[in-house]
Amino acid sequence: MIKTINISKEDYLKYSNYAVKRLWKSKNKSTGFLRNMILWFFLAIGFMFIFQVKATTFESFHWQSAAIAIAPFLIFIVAYYLNVRKFKMLCIPNENGLMIGEKTIEVNAEGITETNPLGNCFYRWKAIEAIEEYEGSIYIFVDNLLALILPPESFTSEEEKDQFKGLIKKYV
Known part of the structure; x- marks a missing residue:
């Protein structure tokens, strides 16, 4: 499955707040x-x-x-x-950098490939720690604080979002 997403500054701020709260709850x-x-x-x-x-x-x-x-x-x-x-x-990343801007996420049997205008990154399935949903966004955590962000606008319907989550959970 291949998804093209566009992460805005607001999406990143929402993720940042959630990630810090998640980290704080789990550690302290x-x-x-x-x-x-x-x-x-x-x-x-x-x-x-x-x-x-x-x-x-x-x-x-x-x-x-x-x-x-x-x-x-x-x-x-x-x-x-x-x-x-x-x-x-x-701490907000640059526009059209690695975190904010348009990118493509490809999910296959080996792992997840994230491609943006500056390069690409491949994550094997064993790197995925959790997949969580918050206020419509899906966060695929590859570390305690680092996650792939999929805003709600990335999906055309709830069925597509559920299908994507099911595909990720199949491998994790």
Whole structure:
């Protein structure tokens, strides 16, 4: 079976988000450093507030000091998310390069051949780790993070998509 596909920047970003979540779930069962830091921050504020309620009244509570104490944490959180977003945008591949652009995928008994304007790559069936579907796209993972992306527009119908997945699963 031969499929000609066109991967857009949006398709790649959707794949990138999915791949990172998939990798994170499979390797790490924790909730993440930033989430834990925020949780412990609010727990500490809550405990301090509970212990101080009897000692002070709201009239004597110094809201300016509380705002100054919270400001560095809020600045850190905003800076963190802005840097993550900037890093994600810097990691987008070139248009009409190896990942984004038009390519042809050929599936046969030996494996999968991916051909694009810059070259081609052959993957034997033992290199395929998983085939997963997310929001209509099919991802054929050949490593933990690397996958062949087949956007929903690559298929004319659900039957064709199911036939393609069945062909891949036959060999994997």
